[in-house]
Amino acid sequence: MTKKGKGIPLWLVAIWAVNFLGLFALIVYLLFGQRDAAAHAQPLPDSAVAGVVPTQTAPANPAPTAFLPPTQYILPTVTSNPRSTLIVGTTPTPPSISIEVASRHQIVIGYSVEGRPLEVYRFGQGARERLIVADIHGGYEYNTADLADELINYLDEHPEAIPSDITLYILRSLNPDGYARAHDINGRANANGVDLNHNFPYQWKEDWNRDGCWSYLYLTGGTHPASEPETLALMSFISTHNFEALISYHSAAMGIFAGGLPPFRPSEDLAKTLSRASRAYQYPPLQTGCEYSGNLTDWASNVKGIPAVDIELRNHRDTDFDINLRVLDAFLAWQR
Numbered sequence: 001m002t003k004k005g006k007g008i009p010l011w012l013v014a015i016w017a018v019n020f021l022g023l024f025a026l027i028v029y030l031l032f033g034q035r036d037a038a039a040h041a042q043p044l045p046d047s048a049v050a051g052v053v054p055t056q057t058a059p060a061n062p063a064p065t066a067f068l069p070p071t072q073y074i075l076p077t078v079t080s081n082p083r084s085t086l087i088v089g090t091t092p093t094p095p096s097i098s099i100e101v102a103s104r105h106q107i108v109i110g111y112s113v114e115g116r117p118l119e120v121y122r123f124g125q126g127a128r129e130r131l132i133v134a135d136i137h138g139g140y141e142y143n144t145a146d147l148a149d150e151l152i153n154y155l156d157e158h159p160e161a162i163p164s165d166i167t168l169y170i171l172r173s174l175n176p177d178g179y180a181r182a183h184d185i186n187g188r189a190n191a192n193g194v195d196l197n198h199n200f201p202y203q204w205k206e207d208w209n210r211d212g213c214w215s216y217l218y219l220t221g222g223t224h225p226a227s228e229p230e231t232l233a234l235m236s237f238i239s240t241h242n243f244e245a246l247i248s249y250h251s252a253a254m255g256i257f258a259g260g261l262p263p264f265r266p267s268e269d270l271a272k273t274l275s276r277a278s279r280a281y282q283y284p285p286l287q288t289g290c291e292y293s294g295n296l297t298d299w300a301s302n303v304k305g306i307p308a309v310d311i312e313l314r315n316h317r318d319t320d321f322d323i324n325l326r327v328l329d330a331f332l333a334w335q336r
Contacts, residue, residue: 106121
């Protein structure tokens, strides 16, 4: 006779079932869970995060900004003047205006041959516009750029010096390459060996009679009128504004030269006014017999109809700042 055993307790069956289910879940996780986790670890495609801009820490030394692509400017002729010249050239597109301080805007109107910015500072909000250009002869006349810096700093501190109906623009250096190269005769030309004050398209000459002229180095007026990017940038800037008067600062002939060949009466009147205010700069200036060709103030006067003068500081070192504060006041108050 066979002896019957006892049945398996229900609690033991339950434990085995739980263990079996746990083992089954572990196998499923190992087979499928790891693969799913790996898939989620991959970076999301760009389309999945469109419109989301991550926060990034700026690098300690960011790379320099590349120059913008060039834009072509076509500068119109003045049909009433047979000596005016149609100029087609390229100069880099200026970037957006950036506000430096409350009283001014800083504008880059173009770039030099070697890629240095041509910086213009704007003061005031009036409808009547005036322009000061400094350092057309670079390092040879570096004190004119220093004077521009002093005037810019002064106007930052005294914005009330600008009449409410005036906007003043100051181009601190038209020849930054020459300024950087040398503060002597070797800094006069731009990086192409061109005298920028012989490069404007009015009575332009590649070469000219040097008698009575600056002749320490042989420089040219360029390969053609407005051949230089600095010249084109300034011409383009002037052509997009309505300037009532212009000063071009030089050193060092201790006088004021009125723009215009033949003479332009508004430029002569401006020269007389600024000479009286300066109490230092002679007008008419001492004449040496120099033949002027391709000159900025002659182009401004005879082609653009802008009263314009060259002001020569007293030497190649000093800025004559106090004198030129008086000149500035008279320049801002002058009316044609």
